[in-house]
Amino acid sequence: MPLRVLVLNDTRRGSFNRHLGCNVVMENLLHLCAAHGLEVVRTLTTAEPLAAAGFDESLKQVDAVIVNGEGTMHHDSRGALALSAAILHTKRAGRTTALLNAVWQDNRQANACLGALDFVCARDLLSQGAMRAAGATHAHAAPDLSLYRAGAEPTVKPSFQAGVTAPAAAALVIDSVDDAEALRLRQFSATHGLPFRVMQAWAVREADERHPLAHERFFSLEDLNTSRVLITGRFHAICFAIKYGRPFLAVPSNTHKMEALLHDIGLPAEDFLLPSGWERRPPSFWIDHAAAAWSRHTDRIGDFAAGASRTIEQAFREMVQRLGGDPRVVQSTPPLEARRRKVRACVFSRWAGPLETTAMFLTRVAGTDSTPESTSREPRPGRDSSQKLARCVARLEHEAIEFLPSHTCGPVGLIDLARLPMVPGEQRWLISPAEHIPALGAHAGKVFGLLVRVGVKHLVLVDDEDQRRPAFGEIAPHLDAQLEVRGMTDAALGTRLADAIATEGGVLSA
Numbered sequence: 001m002p003l004r005v006l007v008l009n010d011t012r013r014g015s016f017n018r019h020l021g022c023n024v025v026m027e028n029l030l031h032l033c034a035a036h037g038l039e040v041v042r043t044l045t046t047a048e049p050l051a052a053a054g055f056d057e058s059l060k061q062v063d064a065v066i067v068n069g070e071g072t073m074h075h076d077s078r079g080a081l082a083l084s085a086a087i088l089h090t091k092r093a094g095r096t097t098a099l100l101n102a103v104w105q106d107n108r109q110a111n112a113c114l115g116a117l118d119f120v121c122a123r124d125l126l127s128q129g130a131m132r133a134a135g136a137t138h139a140h141a142a143p144d145l146s147l148y149r150a151g152a153e154p155t156v157k158p159s160f161q162a163g164v165t166a167p168a169a170a171a172l173v174i175d176s177v178d179d180a181e182a183l184r185l186r187q188f189s190a191t192h193g194l195p196f197r198v199m200q201a202w203a204v205r206e207a208d209e210r211h212p213l214a215h216e217r218f219f220s221l222e223d224l225n226t227s228r229v230l231i232t233g234r235f236h237a238i239c240f241a242i243k244y245g246r247p248f249l250a251v252p253s254n255t256h257k258m259e260a261l262l263h264d265i266g267l268p269a270e271d272f273l274l275p276s277g278w279e280r281r282p283p284s285f286w287i288d289h290a291a292a293a294w295s296r297h298t299d300r301i302g303d304f305a306a307g308a309s310r311t312i313e314q315a316f317r318e319m320v321q322r323l324g325g326d327p328r329v330v331q332s333t334p335p336l337e338a339r340r341r342k343v344r345a346c347v348f349s350r351w352a353g354p355l356e357t358t359a360m361f362l363t364r365v366a367g368t369d370s371t372p373e374s375t376s377r378e379p380r381p382g383r384d385s386s387q388k389l390a391r392c393v394a395r396l397e398h399e400a401i402e403f404l405p406s407h408t409c410g411p412v413g414l415i416d417l418a419r420l421p422m423v424p425g426e427q428r429w430l431i432s433p434a435e436h437i438p439a440l441g442a443h444a445g446k447v448f449g450l451l452v453r454v455g456v457k458h459l460v461l462v463d464d465e466d467q468r469r470p471a472f473g474e475i476a477p478h479l480d481a482q483l484e485v486r487g488m489t490d491a492a493l494g495t496r497l498a499d500a501i502a503t504e505g506g507v508l509s510a
Contacts, residue, residue, distance in 0.1 A: 002039040003325040006058050006095075008086055009068040009079075010043035018218050018457075018480055019199050021236025022070070025101065025145040029068060032148070032313070036320050036327070038064075047072070047079045049086040056093070064323040065090045069102020069123070071177075071235065074255045076109050084113035091116040096323045100315070101145045104130045105255050111135065119322035121315050124260035142315035143264070146239045147308035171283050172226075174219050175199060176233020181251050185233060188279045197223060199234050218480060222503040229290045231274070235261070242305050247294035249274050249286055265304045267297055340400055342425055343501060345393050346407040346417055346456075348432040349386035350439035354409065355416035358394045361408035362387060385433070389461075392490060393431055398498040411439050414447055422455050429480075429501055434462040437471040445474030452478050459500055461485045 007029065011022035026043070033040050041062050046052045059065070067087060072079040090097045098119035104127040114120060114136040121140040122128040131139035173189035175182040175198045182198075189196035197219035219237060221244070230241050233251035235258060241248040242265070250258045251274050262269055271293035278286070294301070317327040352361060365387055396403045404426065409417055417430065430451060437444050437460075448458060457480040462472070481500045485493060 002037050003064055003320070003323060004039045004041050004062045005033065005064045005066050005323070006062045007033075007040055007043040007066050007068060008049045009047070009070065009072060009083060010045045011068065011070055011072075012045060019236070020219055020221070021146050021199065021234070021239065024236075025068065025070060028145045028148040029066075029101070032145075032316050033066075036316060037325060038066075038320065038323075048082040050082070050089060059090060059093050059095060062095065064096045064098070064325075066319075066323075067097065067099045067102075069099050069104070071103050071255065071257065073099075073102045073107065073110060074105040076107050080107060080110040084110040087113040088116050098319045098323055100319060101142075103127050103255050103257050103260075104134075106130075107134070114139075119319045121319065124257065125264050126256050126260040140315050140318065142312045143304075143308040144236070144239055144261075145312065146236050147243050147305065148312045149243075149309045170228035171287050172197060172223055172230050174230060174232035174234050174237045176251055177254055178233060178251075181233045181253075184279055185231070185251065188231075188283075192283050194283060195223075195227070199237065217482070220481075220503055222500075229287050231286060231290075242301055243308075245302075245305075247290040248272065249290050251278075265297075266300050271297070340402045341427055342402050342404055343427045343429060344404040344406065345396065345429045345431055345501070346409060347386070347390045347393050348414065348430055348436060349390070349408060349410060350436040351386050352408050352410035353412060355407055355413040355420070356409070358390050358406040358408045361390060362394075386436075388490065389431070389433065389493075392494050393497065396494060396498045396501075398502050400502050401498065403498075414440075414451065417456065418450050418454050428456045429459055430456050431459050431497065432461070434460050434472055434482075437475060440471070444471050445478070448475045448478040457481075459483065459497070 010026055011019070012026050030040060030043075042058050044052050044055070044058075049055055065087075067083055069083070072083060074080060087097055087099065096118045097116065098121075099113075099117050100119070100121040101123050102121070103124065104122055107130075111134040114131060114134055117136065119140075120131060120136050120138075121142055122131055123142065123144045125141050128139050128141035171194050173185050173194050173196045175185055175196070177200070186196055188194070197217055199219050219234070221240065224240065224244050224246055227246065230237055230246055230248040231251075232238065232248065233253055235253060238248055238250050238258065238261060240246075242261075250262075250272055252258055258273065259269060262272055274286075321327040346355070347358065351365075356364075390406070390408050393406050396406075407417070414430075417428075422428070440447055451458070458475070458478055459481040460472075460475065460479055460483070462482050462484060463486040481503075483496055483500050488496065
């Protein structure tokens with residue numbers, strides 16, 4: 001019988017639900033559980049597990065509890081104290097409990113949970129030292145789970161060539177969890193015309209309030225293919241730069257996580273951490289600086305990235321044994337076909353009605369084509385383009401995705417989509433031509449936000465004119481991907497849609 005486990009602090013929640021790092025961490029955690037014979041009965045996305053509905057009932061159904069520490073356990077924050085209380089509660093309930101992948105810094109009250117843990121693993125050596133100083137003398141350390149390679153990986157082009165001076169546009173700027181640093185990074189990108197990405201939904205909303213015409217996009221692995229240098233205040237952006245071979249420069253964050261990662265690799269902080277007043281220098285200076293630093297330390301970074309998966313698996317086997325499982329039960333990684341994501345796409349069209357399968361929509365619309373009364377009420381070009389898009393989406397294919405039978409809906413059907421129960425293991429995408437969004441009127445932003453809250457991801461087809469419309473500004477904070485479609489052939493559209501879903505959907509290394 002597999003060991004049944006409950007996972008706490010599933011960070012794919014709220015403003016983090018499209019955070020690339022959180023999504024990859026959780027997908028790798030679930031992959032490792034399956035590979036080591038652990039059956040995950042439930043994951044809790046709330047930051048306060050004790051307040052979650054059915055928490056005690058879930059405890060009765062499992063043998064053990066795994067807590068994903070990630071960036072939560074520091075400075076006795078609300079989240080740190082909530083997880084600490086949950087750990088103490090699970091031990092009182094008689095469940096073996098593990099904390100892994102955790103930063104640990106400047107806690108006092110939260111330290112109380114360390115003695116209750118059957119296994120504890122920090123994601124860096126500085127955090128491991130803090131845990132041991134607080135009483136967790138057997139604390140382990142392994143790199144962040146985002147650095148784990150779970151079989152098939154997205155395609156990322158070769159890294160920066162040493163000695164090549166890149167133009168200023170070769171830098172990608174990514175936000176920070178710190179408000180002041182995020183604004184400084186945003187202003188730097190705007191001043192120098194550099195692309196800017198965010199990793200958290202609230203950052204999009206705040207950026208839009210300060211710069212109403214600047215509709216930010218979420219950072220994705222696709223961005224690594226179009227960027228030679230990353231300038232960022234995000235820990236997980238640095239992890240991906242290391243994993244896939246991109247020079248980077250980091251702004252210090254709310255914990256020692258940046259410094260700790262550099263320390264574990266053996267990199268001098270002065271080569272990779274931006275100093276005070278860095279924004280006064282031009283991008284070309286920092287691009288050259290990053291390229292030179294990367295060239296000096298390429299071998300060390302490569303060795304760390306190559307060994308990360310092995311270290312993570314060693315720690316995971318130790319955890320399984322401490323939780324009462326059999327560390328020898330390591331299932332082979334299933335073939336790509338067996339691990340493909342299941343995606344159900346839905347096309348939004350102002351010409352459609354209630355939610356229905358695309359096959360039913362196309363059959364119904366084909367029947368109305370011969371009705372003069374219907375044809376006279378609806379502009380034919382718009383209906384034809386909607387049918388063409390629906391057919392395209394119904395035929396989507398991708399080696400990493402199993403596309404399930406698609407749906408189509410109009411404005412009234414979006415409520416049906418929001419009410420449709422989510423199927424475990426199924427990801428849902430709403431594909432919307434931007435020119436159809438005005439059909440939602442003043443409610444566009446609220447409707448898209450509602451769909452995000454129930455787990456639907458958004459991909460919008462745009463051209464330059466669409467992005468200047470007020471309705472686009474309302475939905476922009478909720479988008480996972482947008483695709484420029486001007487002049488694109490039908491065949492190219494299908495390929496680009498499938499690629500956009502594969503690279504922007506969050507589950508990127510499973």
